[in-house]
Amino acid sequence: MLKKERLYHLMNLKEGDLKVVNxxxxxxxxxxxxxxxxxxxxxxxFLNSFDRTMLPKAYIASxxxxxxxxxxxxxxxxxxxxSKIALFLIIFLIISxxxxxxxxxxxxxxxxxxxxxxxxxxxxxxxxxxxxxxxxRIFNLxxxxxxxxxxxxxxxxxxxxxxxxxxxxxxxxxTNGLLYLSIGTLxxxxxxxxxxSKRYESELSIFSREKEKPKQKTFNYFFKTPYYTAxxxxxxxxxxxxxxxxFIFAVESKKVFPDKELLTGFLGLFxxxxxxxxxxxxTLLYGRFIEKYGLKLGLVVxxxxxxxxxxxxxxxxxxxxxTYVFFAFIVMSRFAMSTVRKSISDPSYQLxxxxxxxxxRLELQSRIEGGPKAGGNIVAxxxxxxxxxxxxxxxxxxxxxxxxxxxxxxWVAVSTQTLYRNVLKNLLKxxxxxxxxxxxxxxxxxxxxxxxxKKTDFDVVTKMANSPLxxxRLESVSLLxxxxxxxxxKYIDTLMQDPNPRVKRAALLAAGNIRKMELWPHLLSxxxxxxxxxxxxxxxxxxxxPVMGELERFFNxxxxxxxxxxxIISIVEKIDSLSSTRFxxxxxxxxDPHIRDRVFEALNQNRYTATxxxxxxxxxxxxxxxxxxxWLIAAQSDIARxxxxxxxxxxxxxxxxxxxxxxxxxxxILIIDQDFDLIKDLHENKNETTQGFVQEVFSMxxxxxxxxxxxxxxxxxxxxxxVQKCRENYPQQHLSPEERVLDxxxxxxxxxxSELKASAIQSLLHFPNSQNQYVLISSAHSxxxxxxxTALYVLHKLYPTAFEEFKETAAFLPNCHRTDxxxxxxxxxxxxxxxxxxxxxxxxxxxxxxxxxxxxxxMTISLQKLQLTSYETLLIDRYCTAGPPLLFVYDGEIELLExxxxxxxxxxxxxxxxxxxxxxKVYLHSVNALKDSTIFLLDPYLVYNLIAExxxxxxxxxxxxx
Numbered sequence: 001m002l003k004k005e006r007l008y009h010l011m012n013l014k015e016g017d018l019k020v021v022n023x024x025x026x027x028x029x030x031x032x033x034x035x036x037x038x039x040x041x042x043x044x045x046f047l048n049s050f051d052r053t054m055l056p057k058a059y060i061a062s063x064x065x066x067x068x069x070x071x072x073x074x075x076x077x078x079x080x081x082x083s084k085i086a087l088f089l090i091i092f093l094i095i096s097x098x099x100x101x102x103x104x105x106x107x108x109x110x111x112x113x114x115x116x117x118x119x120x121x122x123x124x125x126x127x128x129x130x131x132x133x134x135x136x137r138i139f140n141l142x143x144x145x146x147x148x149x150x151x152x153x154x155x156x157x158x159x160x161x162x163x164x165x166x167x168x169x170x171x172x173x174x175t176n177g178l179l180y181l182s183i184g185t186l187x188x189x190x191x192x193x194x195x196x197s198k199r200y201e202s203e204l205s206i207f208s209r210e211k212e213k214p215k216q217k218t219f220n221y222f223f224k225t226p227y228y229t230a231x232x233x234x235x236x237x238x239x240x241x242x243x244x245x246x247f248i249f250a251v252e253s254k255k256v257f258p259d260k261e262l263l264t265g266f267l268g269l270f271x272x273x274x275x276x277x278x279x280x281x282x283t284l285l286y287g288r289f290i291e292k293y294g295l296k297l298g299l300v301v302x303x304x305x306x307x308x309x310x311x312x313x314x315x316x317x318x319x320x321x322x323t324y325v326f327f328a329f330i331v332m333s334r335f336a337m338s339t340v341r342k343s344i345s346d347p348s349y350q351l352x353x354x355x356x357x358x359x360x361r362l363e364l365q366s367r368i369e370g371g372p373k374a375g376g377n378i379v380a381x382x383x384x385x386x387x388x389x390x391x392x393x394x395x396x397x398x399x400x401x402x403x404x405x406x407x408x409x410x411w412v413a414v415s416t417q418t419l420y421r422n423v424l425k426n427l428l429k430x431x432x433x434x435x436x437x438x439x440x441x442x443x444x445x446x447x448x449x450x451x452x453x454k455k456t457d458f459d460v461v462t463k464m465a466n467s468p469l470x471x472x473r474l475e476s477v478s479l480l481x482x483x484x485x486x487x488x489x490k491y492i493d494t495l496m497q498d499p500n501p502r503v504k505r506a507a508l509l510a511a512g513n514i515r516k517m518e519l520w521p522h523l524l525s526x527x528x529x530x531x532x533x534x535x536x537x538x539x540x541x542x543x544x545x546p547v548m549g550e551l552e553r554f555f556n557x558x559x560x561x562x563x564x565x566x567x568i569i570s571i572v573e574k575i576d577s578l579s580s581t582r583f584x585x586x587x588x589x590x591x592d593p594h595i596r597d598r599v600f601e602a603l604n605q606n607r608y609t610a611t612x613x614x615x616x617x618x619x620x621x622x623x624x625x626x627x628x629x630x631w632l633i634a635a636q637s638d639i640a641r642x643x644x645x646x647x648x649x650x651x652x653x654x655x656x657x658x659x660x661x662x663x664x665x666x667x668x669i670l671i672i673d674q675d676f677d678l679i680k681d682l683h684e685n686k687n688e689t690t691q692g693f694v695q696e697v698f699s700m701x702x703x704x705x706x707x708x709x710x711x712x713x714x715x716x717x718x719x720x721x722x723v724q725k726c727r728e729n730y731p732q733q734h735l736s737p738e739e740r741v742l743d744x745x746x747x748x749x750x751x752x753x754s755e756l757k758a759s760a761i762q763s764l765l766h767f768p769n770s771q772n773q774y775v776l777i778s779s780a781h782s783x784x785x786x787x788x789x790t791a792l793y794v795l796h797k798l799y800p801t802a803f804e805e806f807k808e809t810a811a812f813l814p815n816c817h818r819t820d821x822x823x824x825x826x827x828x829x830x831x832x833x834x835x836x837x838x839x840x841x842x843x844x845x846x847x848x849x850x851x852x853x854x855x856x857x858x859m860t861i862s863l864q865k866l867q868l869t870s871y872e873t874l875l876i877d878r879y880c881t882a883g884p885p886l887l888f889v890y891d892g893e894i895e896l897l898e899x900x901x902x903x904x905x906x907x908x909x910x911x912x913x914x915x916x917x918x919x920x921k922v923y924l925h926s927v928n929a930l931k932d933s934t935i936f937l938l939d940p941y942l943v944y945n946l947i948a949e950x951x952x953x954x955x956x957x958x959x960x961x962x
Contacts, residue, residue, distance in 0.1 A: 056385035062118035063377030239376025274338035298348025317396035512539025541574035573602035634732035638740040754784035755853035868929035883916035892933025
């Protein structure tokens with residue numbers, strides 16, 4: 001017996017899917033019974049009551065009736081909820097079929113069979129509106145791709161049972177009696193539709209069309225966009241093809257099986273076999289077929305298969321006539337129309353509606369059922385009526401004509417791929433633009449003193465530059481910058497070392513505009529300054545190409561200083577020149593993966609495309625990065641099994657979020673004409689509306705090799721499913737929580753953030769009986785302060801003797817920092833005071849939550865933690881030397897008093913912040929604790945510079961390089 005997990009994997013299902021699809025499968029089952037029996041019976045009755053010339057007339061009549069029904073439905077869509085329309089249509093179907101059967105029972109007129117036969121199209125119309133439209137409304141794109149075909153297996157199973165039961169049922173009743181059984185199953189469908197409408201009342205309680213929307217003629221409606229035209233054509237061709245194939249199949253079948261009961265039995269067995277193959281395709285192949293190939297083959301496979309069969313049939317018939325071999329080709333084509341159309345083509349076609357707005361989607365589906373699908377009947381009927389008028393045109397000629405139609409159909413299906421991709425991209429761009437508009441915040445990076453244009457004597461300016469007043473020195477910066485005097489740079493050089501932060505920032509920016517190489521050493525010395533690196537980077541970038549040589553030399557001198565090298569790369573990124581591109585390309589093979597990541601990000605920002613020689617290296621980087629992401633996902637899967645390791649799990653999730661976008665940078669460099677930046681942005685800010693579309697566009701943009709490797713990583717699956725799907729390309733070990741913690745600690749430091757390693761080290765507190773002291777001692781020798789502190793704390797808690805030995809050894813090391821840290825840990829140091837825990841706390845601040853953890857470490861190290869008792873008042877003046885700090889309430893609740901008298905309460909998790917540039921008019925005066933509280937005070941300039949660097953500078957800094 002198959003295990004549950006194995007069965008789910010075989011059918012491409014997830015946990016909980018069966019509960020969701022159960023009512024839809026039951027509806028699909030009973031509707032399938034009704035349709036199968038009704039079609040088999042009416043087809044046989046029609047063929048034995050009329051000759052072949054009546055078939056085209058029946059097709060035309062069915063098209064007119066469906067068109068009229070679609071018109072009526074479109075009229076009531078403005079006034080009735082969609083769920084009510086679905087119920088109304090099923091009731092209409094029950095009443096109309098019952099009325100026709102009663103009419104035949106009373107009159108015995110064979111023309112009732114004519115109307116019953118054309119009522120097959122009414123069945124299809126009602127099912128399209130009541131079932132497919134509901135499914136597309138409830139499920140998103142990725143769910144639809146996975147579940148739609150599985151849902152319709154109820155229809156297939158019922159078809160198998162119904163078709164294969166026809167010969168047995170004919171032993172109990174005649175062909176007419178089968179129609180009464182069809183009505184009974186429709187009643188079950190009505191009951192199930194009521195159940196579905198109640199369960200999904202909120203999703204279905206909408207109007208299909210806005211009342212105020214101006215009405216459009218149906219024909220013009222389908223040609224308002226190329227995509228709607230493609231949807232129209234792909235609805236028209238399958239219906240037209242179905243009736244064309246059905247006509248030839250019916251004519252040839254009647255020749256082979258002239259008896260009514262014999263023909264009915266053959267049709268039952270034939271369509272039963274078709275249903276069995278359809279079931280196998282839907283349950284075992286379709287989900288993976290669509291997930292792997294999308295619509296690339298889903299829309300093309302039916303016309304392609306039909307073209308092959310009819311081409312062989314036409315050629316064979318030309319030489320040997322309509323023998324049994326010719327009939328075999330016709331049977332195979334009808335077989336393909338039943339199996340491939342229902343199992344692959346129809347579900348794939350339904351995906352075309354997913355990128356359309358839900359309200360407009362329902363209207364389009366209604367118009368499709370009443371427009372091109374009805375038109376397909378009429379077009380096929382008129383064409384066949386005209387062709388069969390000429391007696392010399394037999395089924396061989398009809399086959400040749402149909403091959404020409406199939407080639408046009410095939411061309412439309414292939415062309416739709418591009419339209420579908422463009423519609424998805426436009427939808428995502430609109431979503432991104434709406435988000436950018438709603439989230440847009442104007443951030444003034446710097447507010448230097450504006451030059452007034454007035455002329456001032458240079459001697460006066462030099463005196464101002466040496467003034468004891470900061471305001472005068474600040475004003476002198478702008479005057480010196482615009483003086484045009486050669487020796488002005490000497491005074492700027494002095495002001496670049498001014499003790500006043502505002503004066504120094506203005507001087508650094510001025511140095512960039514003056515562009516004197518004598519000022520470059522002071523600029524370079526401030527590249528890694530937490531307070532002044534941003535104006536320094538803007539100044540160096542504004543100098544442009546002339547400074548590239550100096551930046552290259554400074555980069556090489558900073559070989560072991562990763563932070564400095566990354567800052568230099570961010571400067572070079574903003575210099576638009578051949579030299580900057582050569583600099584970045586030369587660093588693509590840098591041994592440090594962090595440096596390579598920053599280089600690829602810079603190249604992506606500059607819209608660089610890899611050369612032929614670089615593509616192999618980029619592919620290797622993608623493979624390495626994808627393997628690392630899968631490792632992180634596997635680590636999450638193992639750590640999630642132990643609830644006490646929740647902080648480490650959050651760190652792993654954050655690491656994955658920071659790593660995954662690096663893959664998009666590489667893809668943008670590797671693949672031409674694909675906007676992976678848009679996909680990256682929407683993936684990071686995913687929601688239910690766009691997630692499926694993001695995945696679809698991402699899949700279509702990749703080559704086959706990359707799609708197989710990367711698509712499972714970004715799918716909206718559980719972490720266990722992701723690991724399972726990635727196993728073929730990136731196999732992972734299944735480890736215990738403790739083994740996985742050690743695996744994280746021992747991972748190459750160049751790949752992981754120090755925050756994740758520190759979090760893993762802290763998790764060793766949950767494994768006190770393990771002998772991990774050597775791992776901790778090794779970590780205590782790290783260059784990262786957060787790792788050293790965490791390792792020493794855990795070592796002190798779990799292995800006091802080993803801690804003492806380490807402390808004695810550390811006293812002989814050149815750097816006494818570890819000795820001081822050991823002493824601090826020994827004297828009442830609390831776990832909550834660890835840098836890693838403070839870092840996790842401030843990462844919850846909305847202003848900082850999207851920033852990389854390692855970039856938050858400097859402000860974490862410098863933050864001040866204050867404990868306030870209930871109703872204690874704290875004056876903030878002495879904490880405002882660099883400006884009003886960011887105040888974060890770690891726990892408790894406080895009341896703030898601002899200098900303008902305004903008061904506000906902030907509870908746990910809240911914060912107060914004013915940007916220090918330009919100097920705010922309102923400062924923080926005092927804090928009153930409403931209950932016992934803990935607050936963090938963060939340096940305002942560290943916060944401000946970090947935010948500005950990750951927004952204004954990185955995205956949209958205007959640099960004057962002329």
